[in-house]
Amino acid sequence: MALRTRNLVIPFAVGALIAGGSGVFGADPEPVTAEQTALAQDLDAILADPRLDGGQASVVVRDAATGEALYEHDPGQRLMPASNEKLLTSAVAMDVLGADYTFSTTVATAGRQTGPVLRGDLYLRGTGDPTLLADDYAELAAQIADDGVRVVSGRVVADDTWFDDVRLGNDWAWDDEPYYYAAPISALTVAPDTDYDAGTVIVNVDPGAAEGSPAVVTLTPHTDAVTIVNEATTSAAGSGDDVSVEREHGSDRIVVSGSVAAGGSGSSEWASVWEPTVYAADVFTKALAAKGVRVTGAPVRGVTPDDARVLAEHTSMPLSELMVSFMKLSNNGHGEVLIKAMGRKVAGAGTWSAGLGVLRDELPGFGVDTATVANRDGSGLSRRNLVPAAEITDLLLAVQDRPWFDTWYEALPIAGVSDRMVGGTLRSRMRNTPAAGNVHAKTGSLTGASALSGYVDDADGRRLIFSIMFNDYLSGKPSDLEDRIAVRLAQHTQEAAATARTAEIEVPTAELPDDVECSWVKAC
Secondary structure, X not given: OOOOOOOXXXXXXXXXXXXXXXXXXXXXXXXXXXXXXXXXXXXHHHHOOHHHOOOEEEEEEEEOOOOOEEEEEOOOOEEOOHHHHHHHHHHHHHHHOOOOOOOXXXXXXXXXXXXXXXXXXXXXXXXXXXXXXXXXXXXXXXXXXXXXXXXXXXXXXXXXXXOOOOOOOOOOOHHHOXXXXXXXXXXXXXXXXXXXXXXXXXXXXXXXXXXXXXXXXXXEOOOOOOEEEEOOEEEOOOOOOEEEEEEOOOOOEEEEEEEEEOOOOOEEEEEEOOOHHHHHHHHHHHHHHHOOOEXXXXXXXXXXXXXXXXXXXXXXXXXXXXXXXXXXXXXXXXXXXXXXXXXXXXXXOOOHHHHHHHHXXXXXXXXXXXXXXXXXXXXXXXXXXXXXXHHHHHHHHHHXXXXXXXXXXXXXXXXXXXXXXXXXXHOOOOOOOOOOOOOEEEEXXXXXXXXXXXXXXXXXXXXXXXXXXXXXXXXXXXXXXXXXXXXXXXXXXXXXXXXXXXXXXXXXXXXXXXXXXXXXXXXX
């Protein structure tokens, strides 16, 4: 753990601080400044919110230049970080894989081409690229067609062996399985959109020709890898949409029910795909057909032979660019792909255990004491991840010295900035406050767990590091308390510190889902 120059423990203990009580600091305390007293009074008042009664709160504020602790409330308490786990994953990935790291997807064959006929299989081999779109598979298919191939006398063999075939993360809840924020992980997959929600399809539900007729259901991208059971109907014009899209447990059967209003624009829902490798093979096979290349055999899974020659290749964006969708939109799949990619690079095994081993080996280099944390996945979806707020601030302090820090810092969500790929999960929070355009921080949300950790420049221009974590509350998500703390830090000044500011800080209310990150349900 990085050295802390101060050990301020302030669990609603401002009176003890003002008096310099030994119960807070021990036998030889450092003096408490008026600045720290004012800050403590206000943050203590915010944390006294009754919604936190019976729950757990941990808050740490530090000077980003010196590491000095300006405020600590239960700093060593291990709490579920939710998507704040991505701070650890992303930082280690930038070090281990490198900002320029890319994923490659290849099409190879061991067969022989005779005129327009390729006699042999096509091996579609992935290395985990979560950004592969249907258009990218079309480009791979075009490269095959450009070589003059019109018939493949064989099969498309989908090779996903760069990673193991364990699809779901440690401790993920079974009832999250159908939803795209818990999509299965494969070395070969498809993203339906430029949020790069790999391993999912977009289910589009549009009204039929007239009231009472079946709704029209289509998929983006088009695929036969899933089976749609359409139970949705067309309701009266102006009645609104009420659509449910549920993939059945352990299958690729997706049931669409409810209704869409006649004459309306319909609705779209994202659903995870049970077997992303089969999905990728299907999309590629269809892309070949669209380019005039017929494959005689049905797609299968398999392994690329050592003597296969590469016919086509696609290279992903670098990791530095992937950081934007990963961090801004809190994309769970990206976190898990990075864990497995690190395991593959360092230990030769694309598995969660190997990748988490790399994560834990590297975290001490960021000042994180791994004896105090539990890491179960790369995204924070597991409820058995445990991290103290103090350790998160250690990491936030250490990363500032990395050569890639500026890229990583800009990839964090930015409070109150409406552009989705800038503001991310903070785009609707802290608008029109001193924190807007200022706070760069990672959000985190699960049922009963909320977190916000990152950076803010105070009113003096001094950069502060903070980590706020709430667990075990029974109310709706108390993210407004996180916002009030962040705004108070943005207002912080040493010059006026002798007089405590009021904790009744005006912060606009943002409509957010209670249990998950807003980006996971396309609410931000």
